Amino acid sequence: MWYALMQKSLCYLNLAGKGVVIMTADILEERKKSIISSDFCCHGDGKGISCEKVSVSGSVSQRACVYCGARVVLNPITDAFHIIHGPIGCSSYTWDIRGSLTSGSDLFRNSFSTDLKERDIIFGGTKILETAIDEVVAKHDAKLIFVYATCIVGVIGDDIEAVCRAAEAKYNILVIPVKAPGFSGTKSQGYKLACDAIMKVIMPAFDGSKIPGSINILGDYNLSGEMWIMQGYFQRLGIKVNATITGDASLETLQTASKSVLNIVQCAGSSTYLAKRMEQEWGIPYIKVSFFGIEDTSNSLLRVAAALGDEAVMKKAETMTKIESSKLQDFLTKYKPKLAGKKAAIYVGGGFKAISLIRQFNELGIETVVVGTQTGQKEEYDIIRELSSPGTIIMDDANPSELETFMKEKKADILVGGVKERPLAYKLGVAFCDHNHERKHALSGYDGVKNFVEEINLSINSPVWELLA
Ligand code: SF4
Numbered sequence: 001m002w003y004a005l006m007q008k009s010l011c012y013l014n015l016a017g018k019g020v021v022i023m024t025a026d027i028l029e030e031r032k033k034s035i036i037s038s039d040f041c042c043h044g045d046g047k048g049i050s051c052e053k054v055s056v057s058g059s060v061s062q063r064a065c066v067y068c069g070a071r072v073v074l075n076p077i078t079d080a081f082h083i084i085h086g087p088i089g090c091s092s093y094t095w096d097i098r099g100s101l102t103s104g105s106d107l108f109r110n111s112f113s114t115d116l117k118e119r120d121i122i123f124g125g126t127k128i129l130e131t132a133i134d135e136v137v138a139k140h141d142a143k144l145i146f147v148y149a150t151c152i153v154g155v156i157g158d159d160i161e162a163v164c165r166a167a168e169a170k171y172n173i174l175v176i177p178v179k180a181p182g183f184s185g186t187k188s189q190g191y192k193l194a195c196d197a198i199m200k201v202i203m204p205a206f207d208g209s210k211i212p213g214s215i216n217i218l219g220d221y222n223l224s225g226e227m228w229i230m231q232g233y234f235q236r237l238g239i240k241v242n243a244t245i246t247g248d249a250s251l252e253t254l255q256t257a258s259k260s261v262l263n264i265v266q267c268a269g270s271s272t273y274l275a276k277r278m279e280q281e282w283g284i285p286y287i288k289v290s291f292f293g294i295e296d297t298s299n300s301l302l303r304v305a306a307a308l309g310d311e312a313v314m315k316k317a318e319t320m321t322k323i324e325s326s327k328l329q330d331f332l333t334k335y336k337p338k339l340a341g342k343k344a345a346i347y348v349g350g351g352f353k354a355i356s357l358i359r360q361f362n363e364l365g366i367e368t369v370v371v372g373t374q375t376g377q378k379e380e381y382d383i384i385r386e387l388s389s390p391g392t393i394i395m396d397d398a399n400p401s402e403l404e405t406f407m408k409e410k411k412a413d414i415l416v417g418g419v420k421e422r423p424l425a426y427k428l429g430v431a432f433c434d435h436n437h438e439r440k441h442a443l444s445g446y447d448g449v450k451n452f453v454e455e456i457n458l459s460i461n462s463p464v465w466e467l468l469a
Contacts, residue, residue, distance in 0.1 A: 069190020351380025
């Protein structure tokens, strides 16, 4: 349906005295406040971008649903079981959705579904859900089960909380309801539901004790082993990583999370709410970090060391960041001439990742001409605007039609996005880099800088694009 919304023409207006060209694209009226130019609000009321809102009906948003938002956060817990109460399609949609690696069990990569049919929707599906829980416990000796209510369950009103309570009492395990009908809000709502569910996992183990100098890493999902890269850096600094949430986590490690003295938040969109709840419950302060790119990785390591207030750790961090940054300079010098002057479009989940990517592209001499996020926040968009060069298009909750329009208009050479953006880039004859769940190479930390630059170079400078001429 999205192609029906494609713009046929763009109209340009020169603003006297501003030196700015405003584009009035044929986009949905309700969407105009969510698309701005970095140097001037080309749409909307001139007060900045409109964000953190539900998607405009009919705009064919690239966002995932509430249920998907919850599932992607909880899925990497390696010994958890996920029962999707709903039609099989919901289960299939998020089956093995992340490339999260595990050092333990890999049963989490399965999707268990109650596979509701028309008859169940008429007469209710709670009995099927009870049977599904019984089966998972009997076959897999499950200790932690998440039960998701999907759209149709939200409509028919099955009481999944009562079923989960009864199962917990019957088996003396954690069976946590996640009431996430896809229609009930935005993907961000799903993140919050997942964070609430994680709190229910941690809470029962709270005993008031602390592990001095220890941290939890929140909002890293161990995609292609990225969590392990971070853990390696912290080990070199002498910082103990306690719970990882949720990349390569387990029930046992999650239940130590209240003992840490600091939370660091990598994916701010999905996990800041959890960090706030842990601060309220157990007084654990948090800082937001980003391990994408040299600048952000170094800054984050130094800020974590400073937040812990340990002089020895701070000294080690200063030395390590200098050594690791300088090691990469020759590598960057080799690639910069191949990439300088290229133009990038970015469309990712959260604002913090977009900010890091703009900085990474700046380091490489690549100009970011279009940047958008699914769930970015006002403060993040303010930083994006400051970092962007004049005329960069900034979009919240974009749809494919808008992405296409502005990528063409700004002549982007590469799109950085996720699986839903990949076909769009290739159809436009534009290079692509997957920076989302399905990425095959670790893109975090100093190690990730190499992978990122090599991937960007291979895609942008691929000879295949010459065939389009
Ligand atoms: S929960 Fe609703 S929106 Fe989400 S996958 Fe299932 S049916 Fe689709």
